[in-house]
Amino acid sequence: MALFRRILSLSRRASMEREIDAELREHMAMCIDDNMARGMSREEAERDARRRFGSPAAIRERVTAEDAALGLESLLNDVRGALRVFLRSPGFSLAVVGTLALGIGANTAIFEILNAVRLRTLPITKPGELVELRIADGNPTGIGVKNSVFTDFTMPMWQEVREHHDPLSGIFAWATGAANVGPPGQTRVANGLAVTGEFFNVLGVTPVQGRLIEPQDEGGCQVPGVVVSYPFWKSQMGGEPITPGSTIIANGQPLRVLGVTSPSFFGMVVGDRFDVAYPACTPPNVQADEFVVTVMGRLKPGWTLKQATEYFDALSPGLFQKTEPMGYSAEALKTWKAFRLAAYPAGAGVSYLRDQYNSSLEILLAITGLVLLIACANLANLMLARASGKRRELAVRIALGASRGRLLRQILLESALLAACGAMLGAALAQPLSRDLVNSLNTSQNTIQLMIAPDWRVLLFAAAAGIATCVIFAALPALRSTGEDPLTSLKSGERGVVGNREQFSLQRAMLITQIAVSMVLLVGALLFVRSYRNLLTVNPGIRENNITIGNFVFPSGNVKMDNLAQLVDSVRAIPGVENAAATTRIPLSGQDWSHVVEVGSVDGSSKFTYVSPTFFATMGIPLLGGRNFTEYDTDGKPLVLIVNQAFVRKYVHGSSPLGVQVRVRPEPMYPARTCQIVAVIPDTKYADLRADPPPQAFVPVAQLPVTAQNQGMAIFIASRDPIAAQSAVRRMLEANYPGLDMQFSDFQQGILDHLVGDRMMARLAGFFGVLAALLVIVGLHGVLSYFLAQRRGEIGIRMALGATRGRIVAATLGNSCLMLGIGLVAGTALALLAGRGASTLLFGLKPWDPLTLVGAAALLALVTVVASVVPSLRAANVNPIDSLRAE
Amino acid sequence: MAKNDLQGALDLLILKTLSQLGSMHGYGIVMHIRRVTDEVLIVEEGSLYPALHRMEQSGWVRASWAVTEYGRKAKWYALTRAGRDQLASREKNWAQVVKGVDAVLRFA
Numbered sequence: 001m002a003l004f005r006r007i008l009s010l011s012r013r014a015s016m017e018r019e020i021d022a023e024l025r026e027h028m029a030m031c032i033d034d035n036m037a038r039g040m041s042r043e044e045a046e047r048d049a050r051r052r053f054g055s056p057a058a059i060r061e062r063v064t065a066e067d068a069a070l071g072l073e074s075l076l077n078d079v080r081g082a083l084r085v086f087l088r089s090p091g092f093s094l095a096v097v098g099t100l101a102l103g104i105g106a107n108t109a110i111f112e113i114l115n116a117v118r119l120r121t122l123p124i125t126k127p128g129e130l131v132e133l134r135i136a137d138g139n140p141t142g143i144g145v146k147n148s149v150f151t152d153f154t155m156p157m158w159q160e161v162r163e164h165h166d167p168l169s170g171i172f173a174w175a176t177g178a179a180n181v182g183p184p185g186q187t188r189v190a191n192g193l194a195v196t197g198e199f200f201n202v203l204g205v206t207p208v209q210g211r212l213i214e215p216q217d218e219g220g221c222q223v224p225g226v227v228v229s230y231p232f233w234k235s236q237m238g239g240e241p242i243t244p245g246s247t248i249i250a251n252g253q254p255l256r257v258l259g260v261t262s263p264s265f266f267g268m269v270v271g272d273r274f275d276v277a278y279p280a281c282t283p284p285n286v287q288a289d290e291f292v293v294t295v296m297g298r299l300k301p302g303w304t305l306k307q308a309t310e311y312f313d314a315l316s317p318g319l320f321q322k323t324e325p326m327g328y329s330a331e332a333l334k335t336w337k338a339f340r341l342a343a344y345p346a347g348a349g350v351s352y353l354r355d356q357y358n359s360s361l362e363i364l365l366a367i368t369g370l371v372l373l374i375a376c377a378n379l380a381n382l383m384l385a386r387a388s389g390k391r392r393e394l395a396v397r398i399a400l401g402a403s404r405g406r407l408l409r410q411i412l413l414e415s416a417l418l419a420a421c422g423a424m425l426g427a428a429l430a431q432p433l434s435r436d437l438v439n440s441l442n443t444s445q446n447t448i449q450l451m452i453a454p455d456w457r458v459l460l461f462a463a464a465a466g467i468a469t470c471v472i473f474a475a476l477p478a479l480r481s482t483g484e485d486p487l488t489s490l491k492s493g494e495r496g497v498v499g500n501r502e503q504f505s506l507q508r509a510m511l512i513t514q515i516a517v518s519m520v521l522l523v524g525a526l527l528f529v530r531s532y533r534n535l536l537t538v539n540p541g542i543r544e545n546n547i548t549i550g551n552f553v554f555p556s557g558n559v560k561m562d563n564l565a566q567l568v569d570s571v572r573a574i575p576g577v578e579n580a581a582a583t584t585r586i587p588l589s590g591q592d593w594s595h596v597v598e599v600g601s602v603d604g605s606s607k608f609t610y611v612s613p614t615f616f617a618t619m620g621i622p623l624l625g626g627r628n629f630t631e632y633d634t635d636g637k638p639l640v641l642i643v644n645q646a647f648v649r650k651y652v653h654g655s656s657p658l659g660v661q662v663r664v665r666p667e668p669m670y671p672a673r674t675c676q677i678v679a680v681i682p683d684t685k686y687a688d689l690r691a692d693p694p695p696q697a698f699v700p701v702a703q704l705p706v707t708a709q710n711q712g713m714a715i716f717i718a719s720r721d722p723i724a725a726q727s728a729v730r731r732m733l734e735a736n737y738p739g740l741d742m743q744f745s746d747f748q749q750g751i752l753d754h755l756v757g758d759r760m761m762a763r764l765a766g767f768f769g770v771l772a773a774l775l776v777i778v779g780l781h782g783v784l785s786y787f788l789a790q791r792r793g794e795i796g797i798r799m800a801l802g803a804t805r806g807r808i809v810a811a812t813l814g815n816s817c818l819m820l821g822i823g824l825v826a827g828t829a830l831a832l833l834a835g836r837g838a839s840t841l842l843f844g845l846k847p848w849d850p851l852t853l854v855g856a857a858a859l860l861a862l863v864t865v866v867a868s869v870v871p872s873l874r875a876a877n878v879n880p881i882d883s884l885r886a887e
Numbered sequence: 888m889a890k891n892d893l894q895g896a897l898d899l900l901i902l903k904t905l906s907q908l909g910s911m912h913g914y915g916i917v918m919h920i921r922r923v924t925d926e927v928l929i930v931e932e933g934s935l936y937p938a939l940h941r942m943e944q945s946g947w948v949r950a951s952w953a954v955t956e957y958g959r960k961a962k963w964y965a966l967t968r969a970g971r972d973q974l975a976s977r978e979k980n981w982a983q984v985v986k987g988v989d990a991v992l993r994f995a
Contacts, residue, residue, distance in 0.1 A: 020936070023913065023962045027932060030914040030959055052932075059933050066941045 020063050024056045082414040092386075093418065096379055100422025103372035104465045105429030106768075110365045111461045112434045116450050117271065117353045117361070119457060123264035125204030126298075127347035131168070131305065133161065133295045133312060136342035142594070142605075143332050144289030144325060150269070150350045151175055153295045155286045156323040161295060162196075164315055167308035167343070168297030170202035174268060175293045179250045179276055181236070190232070190250070190275035193267050194293075197279065200227075200261075202298050209233070210242035210259025213279055217258075221281035225256035230263040232275040250276065266449065268294070270351035273449040289325035289668055296346050305343055312341040327668040329596075353448065357441070360761055363838055367524060367768050370517050372469065374772055377510045378779040379473035383415070384507060385786045387477050408478055415474030423466025427459065440760055443753035445745070480506065507783055512823045514779055515860060518772035519827025520834055522856035525769025527835070527842055530852065532762035534844030535755055541684030541693070542587060543620035547747035548722045549586060550729065554713035556740055561709055564701065565631060568612050570736060571715055574728045578718040581615035582701050584711050588751045592687050596665040597697070599651035603665075606647055606695040607686055610704050610711075616642075616681065618718045626658050626679025633700040639675040640700065645683050647695035652677075662697070669707040675699065688754060690843050715742075722746060761841060773863050780816070780867035788812065788875035795875055796883030805876040812872035813865070820864045824857050831856075897938055899981055900930065902974040905948065905966045912961035913939060939964060947973050 028049050035045035053059075086093040121127035134152045144154070153161070158173045165171045177192035197215030205212065212227050226248065233239060237248070237257070246257040255278075267274035280293065299308060320337050328336070387394075394407060434452050442448055550571075552559070559567055564582055571580040585591045594605045613629040616622075626642070633640050641662055648657045657677050666672040675697075683693035704711070719725035726744050733740055788795070795808060835847025845852070904916050911919065917930050942948045947970035953963045966974070 019962070020940070022960075024932070024936065026912075026959055026961050027914045030912075030955070030957075030961070033957060033959070034918075054933055059936055062933060062937045063940045066937050066944065 017060060017064065020060050021056065024053075024059055028053055028056070078410050078413050079417075081410065082417050085414060086417075092382075096382070096418045097421045097425065099375050099379060100419060100466070100469055101425035101429055103368075103375045104423050104426030104462060104469065105433055106368040107365065107372055107465050108427055108430035108458060108462045109433035109437060110361060110368055112430055112452060112454065112458050113437060113450070114361045114365060115455070115457050115461075116452055117351055118348065118358065120270075120455065121347045122203075122268070122270075122349045123262075123266075128345075129298045130203075130296055130346045131299055131308060131343040132346035132350070133297070133341050134344055136309075136313075136340045139291075139339070141332070141335055143328065143336055144291060145287075146291045148176065149352070149355070150294045151291045153293045154288055154291055154323060154325075155282050155293070156288050157319065158293055158295055159282075160319045160323060161312075161315075161341070164319075165297060167300060167303040167311050169300045170198055171295065171297035172196045172199040172202050173280060173293040173295045174199055175280065176267075176269060176272070176274070179278075180252075181248060181250050181276065183249055191267070191272060193274040193277040194280040195277055199277075202296075203265075205265045206262050207259040208262055210246075210257070212259050212261065213277060217279045219279075219281075221283055223255060223278050223281075225258040225278075226250065227259050227261060227277045228257055229261055229266070229274055229276075231273065233260040236275075248276070266451070268296075268349050270349045271353040271448050271450050287325075287668065288323060289328070294350065299343075305345065308343040312343060316340045325668060327666055329665060353441075353450070357757060359837070359841060360757055363524075363761070363841070364764055366834070366837075367521060367765060370521055371768050371772055371775070372465070373472070374514050374517055374521075374775045374779070376469050376472040377514050378775055378782070379469075380477055381507055381510060381779060381783050383473060383477040384480065385782070387411070387480070388790075411478040412470075412474060415470055415478070419466045419470035419474070422469070423462050426465070427454065427462040430454070430458070430462070437760070437764075440763075441756050443756055444749050445753060476506070507787075508819060511780060511783060512819050512826070514776050515820060515823025515864065516827035516830060518769075518776045519824055519856055519860055520831045521765075521772040522769045522859055523827075523831040523835070523852055524838065525765045525767075526852045526855055527838065527845065527847065527849065528758075528761045528765035530845055530849075531842040532755070532758045535689055535758055538685075538689055538844065540588060540689060540751075541621065541682055543618075543718065544748045544751060546719055546722050547618075548717040548719065548726050548729075549745050549747050549750070550715040550717060550742045551745070552713055552715075552740060552742045554711050555709060558737055559740055561702065561704070564713075565612065567737065568614065568715065570732060571717060571729055572614070574725070574732055576719055576721060576725050576728060578720065579614055579618040580715055580717045581618040582612040582713060582715055583615055584610040584701065584704070584713060586714055586747075586750070587619075588685055588688060588754070590687050590754065595667065595670065597651070598663040598665065599660060602651050602653075604650065604695070606643075606651075606697050608664075608697050608699060610699050610701040612701050615698070615716070618716050619684075621681050621684060624680045624682060626677070628679060629698075629700040631702075634702040635706070637703075639673055639703055640678045641675040642679040642681060642698040643677055644681050644693060644696045646693050647697060648680055650695050670705050671707070673705075689751070716747070758841075758843070773859065776860070777863055777867040780864060781871060784812065784816070784868055784871040785874070788871050792875070792878060792883045796878060796880040799878070799880040800884065808876040809869075809872045812875065813868055816864055816868035820861060824860065827860075828853060828857070895977060895980070897930065897934055898942070899974070899977045900928070901935070901938060901942070902947070902966065902970060902977065905964055906971065906974055910963050910965040912955065912963050914961070915955075916964075942970065945969075 031049040031053065032042075032045045035048050036042060040048065122130070124130070139146070139152075146152075153173065162171060162173075172195065174193060174195045177194055179190050179192040180187040181190040182188055195213055197213060197218040200212040201214070207227075208230065210227075217224050228237065228248070233242075237246070240246070242257055242259055244256075247254045248257055249255070261277070266272075267277075299305070316339060317337070319341070320339050324333055324336050397407060398404065431452065431454065438448050438450050438452060554564075555561065568580055568582050571577060585593055592607070593609065594607050596603065597606050611629075613631060613633070616628060623642075624645070629640065629642065643657065643662075651662070652660050657680055660677045661674055662677060663674050664670070664672065681698075684696075685691070686694055686696060717725055717729060730742075730744075733742060798808065799805075831853065832848055839847045900920055901916060904919050905911060908915070908919060913932070913935055917932070917935060920928055920930050939948065939950075943950055943964070946967060948964045949967050950962050950964050952960060955961050
């Protein structure tokens with residue numbers, strides 16, 4: 001504190017001097033007052049005071065001299081000195097600051113995303129109290145239907161827990177949804193948020209306009225009104241004041257707008273932003289096996305998470321007994337009744353990004369950290385080289401009595417200033433970097449809405465990175481260069497063999513570390529790039545290109561089961577359309593639908609898709625025997641199945657699969673039925689490209705159970721020119737099926753959308769791998785050039801004594817190869833260790849993939865040789881006479 | 888014997904004066920010491936102000952501008968917590984010095 005005050009007072013030297021002058025003047029005046037009070041005349045009083053006081057200027061000098069005694073002046077001088085050094089070598093300073101800014105910026109950018117996705121709490125009151133209730137250990141056998149990964153409660157379960165929640169002061173349920181907002185013909189899909197009445201109250205969210213949803217708004221499914229988000233209000237409603245007459249049109253209906261939430265509230269899903277919130281409704285025909293809401297609440301003071309979990313654990317048997325769904329087998333119900341509720345912290349909300357990109361971001365943070373480490377090692381070598389250039393100067397100063405602490409302070413101050421500049425620039429640079437990174441994860445269907453803003457965690461991170469780099473690149477060289485015995489430095493001077501082996505061994509150790517770390521980075525780069533390439537080139541077994549998907553809600557107005565085939569036929573009849581088919585599920589989109597089957601004595605699960613007969617031809621899937629579905633495979637006819645080879649391998653043993661009976665176990669809306677296998681198809685990828693094809697069964701769409709005909713449906717359109725085909729289909733639909741709202745998308749683009757995470761990893765890991773290799777070249781080249789320049793005299797002597805150029809080059813290269821060898825061994829070990837963390841992100845290769853390891857090692861060897869050959873050739877080119885005479 | 892005992896004596900006088908008067912300006916400190924010691928000790932302005940400045944920079948005293956009872960503007964000094972701690976340790980140190988010097992003088 002005292003030091004801070006002193007530094008502060010230095011900056012206001014002039015005003016301080018004025019203050020001292022004023023003080024002394026007043027002192028004199030008081031002295032004169034006293035003298036006159038004792039009866040002196042004015043002149044006499046003034047003369048006496050001046051005589052006693054002496055010169056005010058001299059006194060002021062003595063006062064300000066105190067500062068120098070306190071060591072303030074020298075600090076200021078050091079700062080001035082450091083700035084002078086920077087100005088004298090601006091290239092050096094810029095290089096250091098630039099390297100640090102890029103390194104720290106990249107690290108901070110990744111951390112900032114990690115912070116936004118995982119660490120930052122929701123903008124609500126006391127987020128630490130918010131807990132989420134979930135089924136402990138999840139629902140591994142997949143009973144029922146989960147609407148989203150976040151919904152763990154069925155409506156009956158929610159109604160039970162709403163009545164019994166002793167550990168929670170308030171409880172609410174919510175779910176995300178979609179609403180078509182806008183006048184007919186100009187609708188856009190808005191992010192919906194269905195909430196129970198207590199939602200906003202418990203969270204402590206306040207309105208900026210009107211009011212928010214309250215308990216009295218809950219009731220039937222007739223929506224009384226909606227609450228809109230602040231950005232939606234600003235952009236879609238022009239920010240007009242909310243009056244009782246304010247409405248928006250949603251799903252074709254005008255709806256009253258009750259109010260607007262505060263600007264910071266974006267909903268419960270980090271990475272998404274809600275547009276419209278409306279009261280959740282419980283339909284009369286509620287499905288007891290549909291997990292449709294997320295349940296959260298506020299812990300009462302005095303309750304811990306553990307106590308809350310114990311409470312809900314004890315509540316669970318009764319709750320699951322009471323809410324069991326109908327129509328399931330006895331085993332499934334046994335699993336159901338064994339479910340246990342538990343409380344989890346929810347202050348940071350929920351997030352798809354968290355699950356999807358957590359390990360990617362952690363790996364990226366590690367990668368950027370390692371790159372920064374390599375860069376710091378380079379800078380440290382640079383500082384060492386500079387410091388040894390100043391050895392004589394330092395030695396002279398120590399010999400003249402400068403203390404080691406004083407010199408250390410000066411050198412460290414220089415580095416600290418550079419590091420501080422680097423950290424500040426880096427923190428600024430992190431903002432656009434992290435925004436770009438988040439944008440690179442946007443897909444054609446989904447835009448990530450993530451608030452990227454530096455908060456205290458981010459700034460702390462940047463500061464810590466700055467301090468860490470400063471310690472690495474500055475402290476070591478500074479300690480090393482001031483720790484020398486001045487006598488040796490002065491004696492050795494420039495002449496002869498450079499004796500300080502210790503210093504070179506430090507530089508060598510740093511080079512080996514650099515090689516080892518860049519081995520890790522190169523292995524990572526090759527792994528991620530090759531994994532992404534594998535994903536792009538893997539053959540899913542189905543046609544991907546030039547397929548347009550037309551999504552629609554089925555049954556829709558004038559399209560029902562009896563004219564679905566007709567719709568497909570009229571699409572197929574359009575000129576330019578090669579083929580078309582209807583399906584209930586889009587492959588490789590993450591959609592998943594399975595039933596439990598029994599074949600003979602074997603039972604298990606299989607994926608099910610309901611398709612029209614043209615599906616296999618449209619998707620380019622050949623039949624490996626048997627017959628295709630026909631238009632006669634309808635509801636009244638014998639039920640048929642086409643299965644894949646994985647299905648046959650798992651369930652049909654020995655005999656031919658054709659004609660085998662498959663029993664499908666009952667589920668709500670899907671009655672028990674027995675189907676006959678009529679054909680087999682090869683294994684095709686199912687929900688995503690990574691997983692091996694699971695057992696799959698296809699059923700004619702016309703044989704969908706009558707109770708299960710409320711489905712999402714898609715028409716797959718294969719054509720040579722998708723854009724022309726799409727507009728032709730659109731025209732045909734407008735003419736023949738008015739009111740059918742079909743959303744088009746490209747199948748291949750949809751598949752690529754699922755690979756944005758892999759693309760990001762491949763790009764960034766590849767980029768940083770190359771950067772690491774470049775940094776190693778620069779570092780190695782610099783250090784070797786410096787070594788060899790120092791040894792010019794020695795090399796000259798050696799050559800004068802008969803050493804050939806070849807021997808000189810060989811000796812230098814041998815040295816480099818030794819470092820390379822040690823670095824590669826250490827790097828490979830580290831890469832193998834680090835690879836375990838990356839294994840889940842890789843596709844089609846293992847982290848210990850030998851080809852990758854060999855490739856990275858070869859690349860690094862090449863880099864090392866390239867970086868060493870040039871300086872060693874230059875060293876061997878010296879003329880011995882010149883170099884000896886130069887001394 | 889501690890270093891800078893002569894300078895230490897001046898610091899001690901100032902600190903003690905401020906602790907007795909609560910808050911005072913430079914001229915008042917000089918006058919107080921003069922009066923109390925019957926003009927035996929006269930602190931010179933050339934030593935007083937550098938000492939006050941040093942103490943202020945070290946955080947022992949706090950200064951503020953205020954008007955004296957005779958209508959003059961002056962910089963008033965008061966002890967801080969750190970200043971009181973300093974005073975305590977210096978008083979103890981001074982007692983040691985006096986005892987030591989006394990012992991030398993009385994040696995026969």
